[in-house]
Amino acid sequence: MGLDERLCPRCARPLVHVGSAFAAPRHRDTAAWRTLSVLLHAGVRFHKSCCGGPGYRPRSLSEVRARMTYARRTGEPFSTALVLRELP
Template sequence: MPGIRSTHFVCPPCRTALKRPVGQPGPPPPCAHCGHPMTDAGPQLAVPPRRDADGWAALAAVLEAGLRFPAIGCEADGPGYRPRTMREVEERRTAAHRTGRPVAEMLATRDPWDEDGPAHAPA
């Protein structure tokens, strides 16, 4: 894909990220801090600042749910929505629980309580 030349590898517990060329063969690189394999989050990830503990916790929850940020279509489309705080993560987990929808789907939903969306407002 034109313009997408690298992907983000992250280690949420250490709050570290690095970029590697897309499609580079081999296993994920190890984290320089803890030595565990880093997670390929995709080229469209907006990495939180290292000092943003809440942002990294939210990113960890998103990645644990299986969401990634691949380059799809035009780069101008952007990576799509993801919660930036644990409060937003918890709101979406609650919506998933109440509606029976998958957590990953709700984590990718900008407004889980939008009446036009997949969930309805809480009582």
């Protein structure tokens, strides 16, 4: 474990720094949490840019599915396809 790595107080597994622009979904919104899980596992984070927030992030599983289909068809990396505001 690195010096800057922090552990979850509940399960003792390493925490993921998702960025300062992150806003957690409501506790019971399981679809939003699943969407967030896909984004985080693909390496998408919520860091602020010089012009404001983190940019576009999918908010539903259908948006995630559409972008993952696009990535498979084009060879675009998942992490890049997931943050496209509109698909070509």
